[in-house]
Amino acid sequence: MSAPPPALDLTAIRADFPVLCQRVHDRPLVYLDNAATSQTPSAVIDTLRTYYETYNANIHRGLHVLSERATAEYEAARRRVAGFVNAAHAHEVIFTRGTTEAVNLVARSWGDAHVNAGDDILLTELEHHSNLVPWQMLAKRRGATLRYVPISPEGRIDLEAYARMFGPRTRLVAVTHMSNVLGVITPAARIVQIARANGVPVLLDAAQSVPHLAVDVQALDADFVAFSGHKVLGPTGIGALYAKEAWLEAMDPLFGGGSMIRTVELHESSWAGLPEKFEGGTPNIAGAIGLGAAVDYVQNVGIDAVTAHEDALTERALAMLSDLDGVRVLGPQDTTDRGGVISFTVDGVHPHDVGTLLDADGIAVRAGHHCAQPLMRKLGVAATVRASLYLYNSPHEVDALAEGVARAKAFFDEH
Ligand code: 7TS
Numbered sequence: 001m002s003a004p005p006p007a008l009d010l011t012a013i014r015a016d017f018p019v020l021c022q023r024v025h026d027r028p029l030v031y032l033d034n035a036a037t038s039q040t041p042s043a044v045i046d047t048l049r050t051y052y053e054t055y056n057a058n059i060h061r062g063l064h065v066l067s068e069r070a071t072a073e074y075e076a077a078r079r080r081v082a083g084f085v086n087a088a089h090a091h092e093v094i095f096t097r098g099t100t101e102a103v104n105l106v107a108r109s110w111g112d113a114h115v116n117a118g119d120d121i122l123l124t125e126l127e128h129h130s131n132l133v134p135w136q137m138l139a140k141r142r143g144a145t146l147r148y149v150p151i152s153p154e155g156r157i158d159l160e161a162y163a164r165m166f167g168p169r170t171r172l173v174a175v176t177h178m179s180n181v182l183g184v185i186t187p188a189a190r191i192v193q194i195a196r197a198n199g200v201p202v203l204l205d206a207a208q209s210v211p212h213l214a215v216d217v218q219a220l221d222a223d224f225v226a227f228s229g230h231k232v233l234g235p236t237g238i239g240a241l242y243a244k245e246a247w248l249e250a251m252d253p254l255f256g257g258g259s260m261i262r263t264v265e266l267h268e269s270s271w272a273g274l275p276e277k278f279e280g281g282t283p284n285i286a287g288a289i290g291l292g293a294a295v296d297y298v299q300n301v302g303i304d305a306v307t308a309h310e311d312a313l314t315e316r317a318l319a320m321l322s323d324l325d326g327v328r329v330l331g332p333q334d335t336t337d338r339g340g341v342i343s344f345t346v347d348g349v350h351p352h353d354v355g356t357l358l359d360a361d362g363i364a365v366r367a368g369h370h371c372a373q374p375l376m377r378k379l380g381v382a383a384t385v386r387a388s389l390y391l392y393n394s395p396h397e398v399d400a401l402a403e404g405v406a407r408a409k410a411f412f413d414e415h
Helices: 010-015 042-055 065-084 099-114 133-142 159-164 188-197 245-250 285-301 303-323 351-360 373-379 395-414
Strands: 093-096 120-124 145-149 170-176 202-205 224-228 239-243 261-264 269-271 327-329 341-346 366-368 384-388
Touching: 042 065, 042 285, 065 093, 065 285, 093 099, 099 133, 099 170, 099 202, 099 224, 099 239, 120 133, 133 145, 159 188, 170 188, 188 202, 239 245, 285 303, 303 327, 303 341, 303 395, 341 351, 341 395, 351 366, 351 384, 351 395
Parallel strands: 120 145, 120 170, 170 202, 202 224
Antiparallel strands: 093 239, 224 239, 261 269, 327 341, 341 384, 366 384
16 A cells, blocks of 8 residues: 555645635635635746746747747646646647536537437436536437436446446447536546447546546546646636547547648648647637646645545535534535535525525635536435535634534524
C-alpha cells in the first residue's frame, strides 16, 4: 500500500484564495457551492493579469513577440491540462467553453456521423442536463433512441442491468463520472470495459470528477472525456474535451472559421490538423492559460491529498447532518466511491428557504433541481439543498453548515 497523502496546509491554501477572506451578511463567508463553480487562487488571477498586462495577442498567426508568447503559453496550457488527465498526446485535448460545449461537440461531430435511425445510445438516470439534452437533440435529428441505465435508491448504477442493455444497434455510452447531485462516483473503468467488450465507445462527463480525484484517461480507456475549467479553480468560459486521437482524426469539425483550415477555396476547404481543426475562431486564450495555472495549482497541492481532505470533510458532514432530526441526506451514506457533493432535504422546509437562511449566515449552498430533473423525479423529490466541498473548506465550515441547518429547521418549526 502506498503512504497516505499528506494533510493539506489549510491556512496556507485559504490564504491563496482572496475571495474567501470576506464577510457576507456580516459573517465569514463559508463557500460550499463548489459543484456549481470553484473559487480562483491568486496564482490563476496573477496569470490572467500577466497575460493581459504583458502579452495579450491573438495566437497561431502573429509574427510579433506578443503573439509568439501567447501562442507558446496557450500550447503550454494544453500540455498542462493533458498531463493533468494523463492524455497520451496534448493534441487530444481540445479547448472548449466547458463540459456543455464538449458534450455538444461530440454529439454533433461524432454523433451525426455515427448514429442513425434505429440506433440507440445508453445514458444513466444520474445525468446532468448537459449530458442528456445534447443526446436528446442528436436522437431527434437522427431518429435514434435513448435508453437509461437504472440506478439504486442511493444512486448506484446497476452494472448488471447495464451489461444487458447492449444490443447490435448500441452506438455510444454517455455517463457521468461523478453525480453533481448525489456525489456518487461511478465505476468508470468497469463501464468502459463492458462497453469495449461490446465494441461501443464511451463518453465520460468528468465535470465533477476531474477537480476532485485523479482522473487518468488512459487508465480509464474512455473515448471522450468532458470537463470544465471553472470547477477546477480555473476561469469560467474554458474547459476541455479529451478524445482519443483516432476519433479526432476521423471526426469533422463543428465550428468552421479561422484557424481550423489548411486551405480555403471558394466552394470547399480542407481542415487543419489536431487540435486546431476543432478550435475554429479566436479561442479563450486567457482562459486556457488560466486553466493551465489552475491545474498546476491542484497538482502542486496533490490531487490525492485533495481527495483525502474532502473525504474527511464529507464523512464529518454526513455524520453531522444525519444526526439532525428531520434531515435526510440523499445518496451514499459513507465515503466509499462518493465525493463531497451532499444533497439533503429538511422536513417541512423548502430547500430554497434552507438556502436563504443559510445565506443569511454567510453560508453559500445551492438549492433546486441541480440541472438533473429526471434524477430528481427518480429520487421522488422536487429539489434538494446541496453543499459541495473543495480543498479550501475546513471542518469548522462543515460545523457551521450543520449548525445553520439546525437553526433553519428550528426557525421553521417555530413559525
Ligand atoms: N456535467 C456535470 C456533472 C455538471 O455538474 C455540470 C455543471 C455540467 C456537466 C455542465 O458544466 P458547464 O461548466 O458546462 O456548465 N454542474 C453545475 C451544478 O451542479 N451547479 O451548477 C453547475
